[in-house]
Amino acid sequence: MRFGFWPNPRSNYEDTKTLALHAEATGYDGIWLADHFLPEEPELIPVHESWITMAALSRDVPRVRIGTMVTGNTYRHPAILANMVATMDNLNEGRSVLGIGSGWQQNEHEAYGIEYGTVGSRLRMLDEACQIFQGLFNNDYFDFEGEFYRLNHAPLEPKPKQEKLPLMIGGGGEKVTLKIAAKYADEWNVWGDVETLKQKGAILDQHCETVGRDPSEIERCAVALLFLSDNEEYLKRVRGATGMASIIGNVSEVRDTVAAYQEAGVEEIIIPDFTLGTLIGADQKKKDLMEQFIKDVATVAA
Numbered sequence: 001m002r003f004g005f006w007p008n009p010r011s012n013y014e015d016t017k018t019l020a021l022h023a024e025a026t027g028y029d030g031i032w033l034a035d036h037f038l039p040e041e042p043e044l045i046p047v048h049e050s051w052i053t054m055a056a057l058s059r060d061v062p063r064v065r066i067g068t069m070v071t072g073n074t075y076r077h078p079a080i081l082a083n084m085v086a087t088m089d090n091l092n093e094g095r096s097v098l099g100i101g102s103g104w105q106q107n108e109h110e111a112y113g114i115e116y117g118t119v120g121s122r123l124r125m126l127d128e129a130c131q132i133f134q135g136l137f138n139n140d141y142f143d144f145e146g147e148f149y150r151l152n153h154a155p156l157e158p159k160p161k162q163e164k165l166p167l168m169i170g171g172g173g174e175k176v177t178l179k180i181a182a183k184y185a186d187e188w189n190v191w192g193d194v195e196t197l198k199q200k201g202a203i204l205d206q207h208c209e210t211v212g213r214d215p216s217e218i219e220r221c222a223v224a225l226l227f228l229s230d231n232e233e234y235l236k237r238v239r240g241a242t243g244m245a246s247i248i249g250n251v252s253e254v255r256d257t258v259a260a261y262q263e264a265g266v267e268e269i270i271i272p273d274f275t276l277g278t279l280i281g282a283d284q285k286k287k288d289l290m291e292q293f294i295k296d297v298a299t300v301a302a
Contacts, residue, residue: 001262003298004030004270005290006069006223009047010039011280013056016048018282019273019290020061027294030065031057032099032270035072037108051084058092067097069223069270070170070189074103074114074122078129079154082136086160094161098133099189101170102126102177123176124148126169130184133167168221172196174203181218182207189221189270193245194260197222201265221268222261225275228254228289228297247271251296258297 005023007016020031033050054066066088071081081098089096102122103109109116117125128146135142136156144151168187171177181188182204190200201220208215224245227238238248247257247269261269271293277286 001258001266001298002029002268003294004028004032004065004221004268006032006034006270006272008273008280009034009036009050010045011048011282012046013048013053015280015282016053017057017060019286020057020064022282022287022290024061024064026291027298028064028290029268030067030097030270031061032067032069035068035070035075035099036105037075038111040105040107042107051088054096055088055091058088058095063095065095065097066092067166067168068099070099070101070168072103072105072108073100073126073129074109074116078132078149079136079151079156081129082133082156085165086137086156086158089160089162089165090158092161096160096162097166097168097187099168099170100126100129100133120176121148123173123180126177127180127183130167130169130180134184137165172200174200178204179207179211182211182213182215185218187219187221187268189223191223191245193224194257194264196245197261197266198264219267220265221270222266223270223272226254226271226289226293227275228293246275251292254293254297255300 005028007019023031033053035050036047038047039045050068057066085096085098106116125148128149132144132149135144141153141155142151143153166186167184168189169181169185170189172190205215224247227246227248229235230250235248247254273286276289277283
């Protein structure tokens with residue numbers, strides 16, 4: 001089982017690099033960045049662009065996988081994005097993952113004048129984008145005529161360093177998103193607890209059967225907040241307050257939850273840093289909890 005770390009996108013680069021290096025040194029397998037330009041709430045808060053940040057991390061952090069959790073497809077033409085990830089994969093010697101989703105944060109689209117469309121149109125765009133990624137990665141030249149995109153004898157050189165650059169599709173929409181994942185994904189990611197991963201994983205399997213694909217070809221990846229503590233009063237408050245998928249408990253309880261994810265077919269768990277210490281920054285409490293999770297939980301589960 002792999003374990004990834006997700007630094008807060010609002011942190012400055014030095015803090016992000018510090019946490020990424022700490023994650024690599026303590027045994028995490030991947031660094032994942034959100035692909036956003038501004039927060040959901042109307043605040044003037046610095047948010048670093050994910051792909052430029054990943055290029056810097058590719059230079060500064062030499063071992064782990066690096067990817068987006070996940071890129072909004074509407075923000076960049078898929079042929080341009082294919083070139084970006086292929087270049088990054090060569091820069092970091094084959095450690096890139098292309099995480100992609102349909103795009104959901106409406107205020108970003110409105111602020112930057114990007115067409116938001118409908119849920120259906122964004123999902124159709126995502127389907128076409130996945131075809132373009134595969135076509136450009138696997139052919140010298142690729143032609144495409146779709147509803148949203150058109151390619152005319154388009155090349156992509158250099159190709160990714162990896163023979164098969166992983167395409168991770170993010171999202172839990174059961175009728176369309178999971179069907180797109182069944183058709184194209186090497187990895188599928190969703191925020192969710194164990195029951196969510198079981199339920200949606202079964203639906204993904206059904207879509208795989210429909211499109212004629214072996215579901216074992218798609219790795220399952222979960223994102224959940226981590227609340228690891230021996231303070232029972234704190235854990236009691238957290239259990240009653242958090243509204244997001246969370247892994248909560250002392251070391252023994254967290255081990256059991258991770259084992260349940262693994263039993264449900266999850267092959268990677270990604271831990272955001274948002275609940276580990278101060279919301280923004282690289283404080284010692286955050287680093288200690290990152291290390292404790294790997295030493296006391298992940299090494300037992302792996």
